[in-house]
Amino acid sequence: MSMLRGFLTLVLCFMLGEALRLVFLIPVSGGVLGMILMTFTLMLKGSVSDDLAAASQGLISVLVLLIMPGVVGVFFSADQFSGQWLAVAGALLVGTFLSVLTTLLLMASLVRAGQRRKSDD
Amino acid sequence: MIELLERFYALPSSLSASPILAIGLTLSAFFAGNWLFRRMGSPLWLPPVVLSAFLLSATIALLSLDYTRYQQGAQWLMLLLGPATVALGIPLYQQMHHVRALWRPILCTLPVAATLAAVYAVVIAWALGATPLVLASLAPKSVTAPIAIGITEQLGGSVPLMMGGLLVTGVVATLFVDLLSRVLSITDDRILGFALGLNGHAVGTARAFEISRTAGAFASLGMGLTGVFTALILPLAFRLW
Structure with a gap:
């Protein structure tokens, strides 16, 4: 029962996000809007109820199950992208290498700068 | 018979x-x-x-x-993906206190790195002759799947191609973080975790939890923030483009 109560909160939050998207023509999915609403509400409230924690843990643990129908599609729509695979592979491999490099360098230098600032104080 | x-x-x-x-x-x-x-x-x-x-x-x-x-x-x-996306807000809230510990590096790195993760992929694919459909499917490649599905639908990309790209990104991001952190001799778990979550979404976060709890917490945070940031920025950027 308690998990269903938490699930109801999630469904209502999702519907609120969808409603905002449809009324204000926001180009962001209702799920993400609901997630942002959820995070801000919790930050204002300062705690998570047990019902909500149980429901969210349950759903997050089966996320893989929910995304699998989408993953399977790549095998059945492969010929739709023939001739594009070099571009796809290049973007994924080189692009990810560059973005990991950027993140590590940027974050490491900022953390170091923060420590220096602290030791200067 | x-x-x-x-x-x-x-x-x-x-x-x-x-x-x-x-x-x-x-x-x-x-x-x-x-x-x-x-x-x-x-x-x-x-x-x-x-x-x-x-x-x-x-x-x-x-x-x-x-x-x-x-x-x-x-x-x-x-x-169920809609309510499951909303559910991601709960761990994001629970990890939020880590922002306070390291707010300046996190808030400076996030917009730059999350934007570049999409820009690198789109520019490389575009230079190699990808169609707009492929570009729209590759742009959210560093975002966690439930959020990325919403983004791809907004951009008009192909969900199956995006999902394939997402998984490849998660796996190679994990390998590259391991490799580059050794080359650059970065050992701070908070930095490694954040880089894993930001670039490698759920796959990277799973790896981060193997390194340490701290790395896992920062990966969850990086994954959540990247998802929200990209979901808000990418559809707007594509509309202007």
Whole structure:
């Protein structure tokens, strides 16, 4: 029962996000809007109820199950992208290498700068 | 007798008239994939979702089920993605206190790195001659799947291609973080975790939890913030472009 109560909160939050998207023509999915609403509400409230924690843990643990129908599609729509695979592979491999490099360098230098600032104080 | 056999061979297509076959197959593949993953010693480069997807596609092909038929049935599962995306707000809230500890590096790195993750991919694919459909499918490649599906739908990309790209990104981001952190001699778990979550979404976060709890917490945070940031920025950027 308690998990269903938490699930109801999630469904209502999702519907609120969808409603905002449809009324204000926001180009962001209702799920993400609901997630942002959820995070801000919790930050204002300062705690998570047990019902909500149980429901969210349950759903997050089966996320893989929910995304699998989408993953399977790549095998059945492969010929739709023939001739594009070099571009796809290049973007994924080189692009990810560059973005990991950027993140590590940027974050490491900022953390170091923060420590220096602290030791200067 | 022959009629009986005919009815037997027609079973997959007769059963697929109801969504329950698609749901049953997906559930079985989910558990079989997880079981196989543990049997193989939990390899980093082959997450359970890839194994499950292989098994599921092979089954659909073997039973010669119509893929669009399967997809219609599986809609019942995908329906839960909306509430599941909202559910991601709860761990994000629980990790928020880490922002306070390291707010300046996090808030400076996030917009730059999350934007560049999309820009690098789109520019490289564009230079190699990708169509707008492919570009829209690759842009959200560093975002966690439930959020990325929403983004791709907004951009008008292909969800299957995006999902494939997403998984490859997660796996190679994990390998590159391991490699580059050694080359750059970065040992701070908070930095490694954040880079894993920001670039490698759920796959990277799973790796971060293997490094340490701190790395895992920062990966969850990086994954959540990247998802929200990209979901807000990318549709606007594509509309202006």
